[in-house]
Amino acid sequence: MRKLFTMGFRKKTAKEFFTLLERNSVSALVDIRLNNTSQLCAFTKFPDIEFFTKKILGIDYIHDVNFAPTEEILSGHKKKFFNWQGYEERFFALMDARNILEHIEKNYSRRDRICLLCSEPTPEKCHRRLVAKKFFEAFEGIEIVDF
Numbered sequence: 001m002r003k004l005f006t007m008g009f010r011k012k013t014a015k016e017f018f019t020l021l022e023r024n025s026v027s028a029l030v031d032i033r034l035n036n037t038s039q040l041c042a043f044t045k046f047p048d049i050e051f052f053t054k055k056i057l058g059i060d061y062i063h064d065v066n067f068a069p070t071e072e073i074l075s076g077h078k079k080k081f082f083n084w085q086g087y088e089e090r091f092f093a094l095m096d097a098r099n100i101l102e103h104i105e106k107n108y109s110r111r112d113r114i115c116l117l118c119s120e121p122t123p124e125k126c127h128r129r130l131v132a133k134k135f136f137e138a139f140e141g142i143e144i145v146d147f
Contacts, residue, residue, distance in 0.1 A: 003142070004114060005147065006123055007115055011121040017044075018056055026113050030064050030117065031064070032065075032118055034070075034071065041119070064107075066100065067131045069090075073087065084125050100131075109139075123146045132146075
């Protein structure tokens, strides 16, 4: 069965982070953050994360901003112009406008065991959960595992 992993790096040590990727035989880490140079966690800052994933685990690193929210959506939610439901509505509309199902099928249909990376420690209020739903639509029967 095809698997899709999702992971937030906050509240994880480098050891925990890389061990989870290795233990689950992840083949590609797909960074879905708008800004992958954030200082929230040094080992996830580009270009270091690309070096670490390739050198330590031999897995591909892909920064795919097609899965990232716009700055407008991010700041609107952070400034409380709209709640989480408003965020979800805007983000799903954005993914539809970007033809995200076509993007997934074109770019990820030959990949298995990828991991969507974002910063939030849990998926409940993180856009990685919303992106994972689109992968579920694109690939019937895909198993989604969050860590």
